[in-house]
Amino acid sequence: MTTIPQTTLTSAATGKRSGILRQASSILVLLFLVLFPLAATNFVTFQITMLLVYAIAILALNILTGGSGQFSLGQSAFFAIGAYTSAVLVEHGGVNYLLTLPIAAAVCFVIGFLFGLPALRLSGVYLALATFALATAMPQLLKLHYFDPWTGGVQGLVTSKPDAPFGLPISPDTWLYYLTLAFSLAIYAAAANLLSSRTGRAMMAIRDNEIAASAMGVDTALYKTLAFGISAAITGIAGALGAIAVQFVAPDGYTFQLSIALFLGMVVGGVGWLPGSIAGSAFIVFVPNIAESISKGLSGAVFGVLILLVIFVIPRGARQIAEFLQATIEGKRGGA
């Protein structure tokens, strides 16, 4: 009996309290991300850099799927295009690596937009199919001998690692880490703004009911293609950052398996929940190592089983866990 007034009380205070909780946890995560390289080895720093890179790519997929409700199994292709754009420009064009990032984004945006054009008329299944074919064909496209002089064919391209600018007393790995972190934060903020803007709302209207959205005057074709292009552009930046950090690009590094991993990261992190991108990314960076230690060669199966576990047990991924934790914490406070 006494629980009833209590719940009404807590629900009144929940808005404020969950806001504080959310802010506190984001500040904690941010502090950790900024400070940890001081205590970590170069290898760990490199790993966390890659974690951020994949988090950006998963965020891009989240904008597409969570935002506009379209599917892409072809993110590995845009990741590859971004990576190659950066590597080729640095190696053959002598372009500064920082400049290659916006160029990679622009190239991927154009290709994504053009590829998304047929998507204007397609339902989710067809788009999934077309992007599946794109991801499967991409390694072969990169191996084409016409492009050999630039791409290095099957062998790929090796690039050099940039040093920290202005004579900063930090190692190249740490510098790349902070660079990636800065890009991640900027892209995260931009994505959050995008989704709460007019464009984002139009996308979400399409996601929820395309026919209703078009009846309300949303240009569904434009926004669907735009979502595809933006997602491709962000994936391209991730690919370029990844190429700079790894210092190596090769066609077989960007197979359909990468698309699977990014897709899994999104599902694990919670579809449409931007903070989930980093949780999903941590998952796809660290779980394969664990899976490999359980059984070598079976990591694909462990991946698959984990996807099934997530969709059957916690269909909303990390978001569900976060909400559950939040509810428990608040529940305790409310009871005290």
Next chain:
Amino acid sequence: MELLTNQILAGIATGSIYACMALSVVMIYQAIDHLNFAQGEMATFSAFVAWQLMQWGIPFWPCFVLTVIISFAAGVAIERGLFRPLAKASVLTNVAGFIALFAIVNSVTGMTWDYTIKEFPSPFGSSQFLRSELINSHQAGMIGVTSLLLAFLYCFLGFTKVGLAMRAAVSTPESAKLVGINVGWMVALGWGLASSIGAVAGMLIAPVVFLEPNMMGGILVYGFAGAVLGGLSSPAGAVLGGILVGVFENLIGTYVPGAGNELKLPIALALIILVLRFRPDGLFGRNVVERV
């Protein structure tokens, strides 16, 4: 002229494999409205099962029949265990389910039989067929077996009671239920059939591309291209689409300079995009009108 005939016949031979893959994709698509991205991996798995049975000393044709039966059972089991619980879930969840299936089957195949390339015997040999220069006996065998399979399916779906029930369950599930058809089991039956057709395709193409866990990846993309070209709502169209894609692929490989093996997948991709762009329902599909 001889080269042209030769290439067309060879195209029909590989096209019949694409046709099988397209057909199995369309059967599942018709039953549950989702594309089975794991169809290729399932077919690879079946081919490995056949190889294993042969390693144990069983001759080819008994192996063939056994593998088809095992694949049928596996297909039904996958539907019952995995996709039946997901029937009401969103498209995203289903795509995730298929991706999971892809990863699991691929990895289990690689784990069990490792990634080295294996030779898969052909029951037809590779001599010239009927002493003609145009086509070898394995290619003729692929066309023959596929034709038999299609004839069987045509009779099964067209002239048996179960076939009629299956078609009813696919076209109007609600009404089918009302006249006493067990729609759920009809869907499972569709999965079983699709899985068996895939197994036949896998066993027929394995002698050509050699057996390894990723052998069907590219072939499935061609199967998709065939299915899209023919129309995802038309099984007969999918078969024809698959064969057309096979012929098309061979002709381009022969007559367009520089477009050899390395352009195979990009061509399939371009074909898929072109068809989706200009005729999304395919050559033989019907336009599905959505009720608001």
